[in-house]
Amino acid sequence: MNLAPLAVAALLAAPGLIDAYRAAGAGAPDAARGRAFWTQSFAAPDGGVARACTSCHGPDPLGPGRHVKTGEVLAAMAPAVEPTRFTDPAEVEKWFKRNCKWTVGRECTPQEKADVVLFLTEVKR
Amino acid sequence: MRAAATLLAVLALAGGALAHDDDADEDLGRRAPAAASSPQYRKECGSCHVAYPPGLLPARSWTRLMGGLGDHFGESAELPDATRAALTTWLEAQAGGRRVPAAETPLRITETRFFRREHDEIPARLVRDNPEVKTFARCNACHADASDGRFDEHTVRIPGHGRWDD
Numbered sequence: 538m539n540l541a542p543l544a545v546a547a548l549l550a551a552p553g554l555i556d557a558y559r560a561a562g563a564g565a566p567d568a569a570r571g572r573a574f575w576t577q578s579f580a581a582p583d584g585g586v587a588r589a590c591t592s593c594h595g596p597d598p599l600g601p602g603r604h605v606k607t608g609e610v611l612a613a614m615a616p617a618v619e620p621t622r623f624t625d626p627a628e629v630e631k632w633f634k635r636n637c638k639w640t641v642g643r644e645c646t647p648q649e650k651a652d653v654v655l656f657l658t659e660v661k662r
Numbered sequence: 663m664r665a666a667a668t669l670l671a672v673l674a675l676a677g678g679a680l681a682h683d684d685d686a687d688e689d690l691g692r693r694a695p696a697a698a699s700s701p702q703y704r705k706e707c708g709s710c711h712v713a714y715p716p717g718l719l720p721a722r723s724w725t726r727l728m729g730g731l732g733d734h735f736g737e738s739a740e741l742p743d744a745t746r747a748a749l750t751t752w753l754e755a756q757a758g759g760r761r762v763p764a765a766e767t768p769l770r771i772t773e774t775r776f777f778r779r780e781h782d783e784i785p786a787r788l789v790r791d792n793p794e795v796k797t798f799a800r801c802n803a804c805h806a807d808a809s810d811g812r813f814d815e816h817t818v819r820i821p822g823h824g825r826w827d828d
Contacts, residue, residue: 583736606737607711608800631742638738 551616551623551658558651566648571656574649579641588640590653598660615660623654700752704809706745710737712801712808717758718771724753727769735769772798784826794821 555566576596578587586592588605594614595602602611616622623629637645645653704713716724728750731739741749759768761776768774781798789795794803801808804820818826 604710606735608796608803609709609711611709627742631740635738635740 551654554623554626554629554654555651557626558647558654561647563647563651566651566655568652568656568659571649571652571654575653575656582642590636590640592640593636598657599662614657616658617660617662623658629654702745703749703752706741706749708809710739711799714771714801715811716753716756718774718776719757719768720759720762721754721757722767723759723762723769724757725750726767728753770799784820788820788823792820792822 555563558566575590575594575598578589581588591602592605593602594611597613598615599613599618601613603609604611612619612622614622616624633645633650637643637649703716707713719727727734728746731741731746759774762768762774771777777798789798796803801813804818804826805813806817806819807814815826820826
């Protein structure tokens with residue numbers, strides 16, 4: 538295999554995360570399910586525009602996002618482009634917690650997290 | 663529109679003789695660079711929005727804001743306890759806002775009298791109705807160096823409009 542060192546780091550980190558989700562009760566992760574969750578729209582409790590992970594992270598994991606409320610530019614979510622993604626478990630959990638609560642109205646399950654992480658990690662340029 | 667940084671520079675040249683003329687301007691000028699001085703503040707707060715100059719709100723505002731991160735203007739901005747405690751202490755130490763009336767605890771910088779006076783000549787069409795700006799809370803839409811705490815009027819560029827001179 539001919540992977541750049543940084544890409545290797547990301548690929549090593551994500552399975553560690555996925556192992557942790559499996560230990561917390563998730564079954565085998567599924568990238569297609571992760572993609573569906575990532576793009577799914579959820580009704581906003583305030584009756585406003587429906588919310589999705591892509592509201593801030595943008596439709597393409599390989600491209601930058603834009604925070605829906607503040608306009609702040611967010612780096613791409615795919616480790617293929619942004620090798621620091623999914624390398625710091627505490628950061629990952631902090632953001633899953635906040636973003637799932639806002640987008641979905643509850644915390645994400647270990648299964649949903651495993652699926653999303655696998656989907657984003659597998660996206661290739 | 664008055665520009666705090668410009669005014670401050672003038673005051674500095676005047677030997678600070680007028681320095682007490684406007685404490686809020688002083689807060690901005692003296693305290694604004696603080697945002698740049700804490701990597702933790704920039705990381706934790708600046709990921710979602712401009713790392714606002716802590717000097718623009720009094721300590722009691724930061725205390726209340728940091729106590730309510732579970733509903734932070736409609737979003738969850740929850741932090742691990744240790745991070746929250748460290749940032750609260752830092753923000754309280756960097757706070758200013760001495761002209762904010764004692765009975766008020768504003769949570770939005772844009773609602774302080776200082777902020778409104780600085781922006782009272784900007785028409786809604788350039789901000790609220792401007793898709794590239796939308797809200798005054800996005801300092802960096804027009805103040806490119808806002809994250810570094812610099813708000814010099816000469817550097818203002820309003821998207822779709824250009825420089826702002828009055």
